[in-house]
Amino acid sequence: MKTFDANISAELAKESFQPYWLLDIATTTPMRYTDLDLGTYHGGNLYVSRGMKIGNITSGATVSAEKVEIELDDADQVITAFLLNEDVRNKAASLYFGVIARTAVGLETQLSRHVQEVWRGFVSGWELGGEADCRITLTHEFVLWNKEPLRTQSPSCQWTFKGTECGYDGAAGWCDKSYDRCKKLKNQASFGGFRFLPEIAEKEIWWGRYPTKALR
Numbered sequence: 001m002k003t004f005d006a007n008i009s010a011e012l013a014k015e016s017f018q019p020y021w022l023l024d025i026a027t028t029t030p031m032r033y034t035d036l037d038l039g040t041y042h043g044g045n046l047y048v049s050r051g052m053k054i055g056n057i058t059s060g061a062t063v064s065a066e067k068v069e070i071e072l073d074d075a076d077q078v079i080t081a082f083l084l085n086e087d088v089r090n091k092a093a094s095l096y097f098g099v100i101a102r103t104a105v106g107l108e109t110q111l112s113r114h115v116q117e118v119w120r121g122f123v124s125g126w127e128l129g130g131e132a133d134c135r136i137t138l139t140h141e142f143v144l145w146n147k148e149p150l151r152t153q154s155p156s157c158q159w160t161f162k163g164t165e166c167g168y169d170g171a172a173g174w175c176d177k178s179y180d181r182c183k184k185l186k187n188q189a190s191f192g193g194f195r196f197l198p199e200i201a202e203k204e205i206w207w208g209r210y211p212t213k214a215l216r
Contacts, residue, residue, distance in 0.1 A: 016101065016102040016103075017099050017100065017101040017102070018099070018100045018102075019097065020034055020035055020040075020099075020100070021034065021052060021095065021096065021097060022034050022040075022047050022095070022096035022097075022098060022115065023047075023072075023093070023095055023096075024045075024047075024093065024095075024096070025088065025092075026091050026093070027082060027086055027091055028086055029082075031079075031082055031088075032045055032046065032047045032048065033047055033048055033050040033052055033072065034047040034048070034050070034052070035049075035050070035051065035052040036049055040098075042096065042115050050072060050073055051072065051073025052070065052071070052073070053070070054068065054095070055068060055069035056068075066139070067121075067124065067137055067138060067139045067140065068095065068119060068137075068138050069135055070095075070135070070136045070137075070138065071129070071133055071134070071135050072133065072134055073133055074128075074133055079134050080134065083126050083128070083134065088123045088126065088136075089122075089123055089124065089125065089126075090122050090123065090124075091122065092120075092121075092122060093119075093120070093121055093122060093123050094117055094119065094120050095118055095119035095120075095138070096115050096116065096117050096118065097115070097116055097118045098113065098114065099113070099114050100112075100113050101113075101114075119138065120140075120141050121138050121140040121141045123136060123137070123139075124138065125137045153194050153197055154194065155179075155193050155194055155197045155198050156177040156193045157175075157178070157179075157182060157192040158177075159190070159192040161174070161175040161177075165190065165192055166187070166190055166192070167187065168185055168187045168190070170185060170186075170187075179195040
């Protein structure tokens with residue numbers, strides 16, 4: 001979870017302020033809600049007033065375990081309709097924290113507003129808690145760090161000859177998956193290997209402008 005910037009901290013320090021939350025889920029028709037009594041705009045988008053409770057953000061041993069649970073009032077069954085009519089899992093979601101501060105200037109009251117994104121991730125699941133509420137679980141975007149690549153680094157082409165990725169439709173009937181053969185077939189633009197990998201396999205790699213040995 002992000003720390004609050006200087007503007008947010010300054011507003012919280014004032015005597016009269018109102019904190020609030022904004023929830024944005026990127027469904028086909030975006031779900032945008034706020035726990036304010038009235039709807040509000042942010043980034044040119046309207047956030048509709050709805051009962052909302054933000055749970056504690058739980059963390060595990062890795063950042064990918066972070067999640068937050070949000071309870072939404074659903075007495076009108078609007079949220080249920082969203083959840084049942086579209087698969088919201090893995091939809092992008094953002095959570096914003098805002099502050100409305102009231103400052104007395106003479107006989108008038110000036111309002112100032114600051115909003116900051118404090119969470120960005122995906123919808124990992126949801127649960128209907130009854131006729132009047134539902135619970136949506138968001139997982140942090142760092143969960144993507146756990147994904148493993150399906151392709152391995154290889155100097156040979158990994159595509160199936162004349163397959164979709166290869167795209168070769170000529171008269172040749174064989175390919176040894178080398179770049180030279182791909183070039184002879186004039187299909188090198190679709191070569192699916194890392195042709196320079198053998199050349200860098202034994203090379204020392206360092207950070208910065210100069211090799212580590214030069215600094216000793």
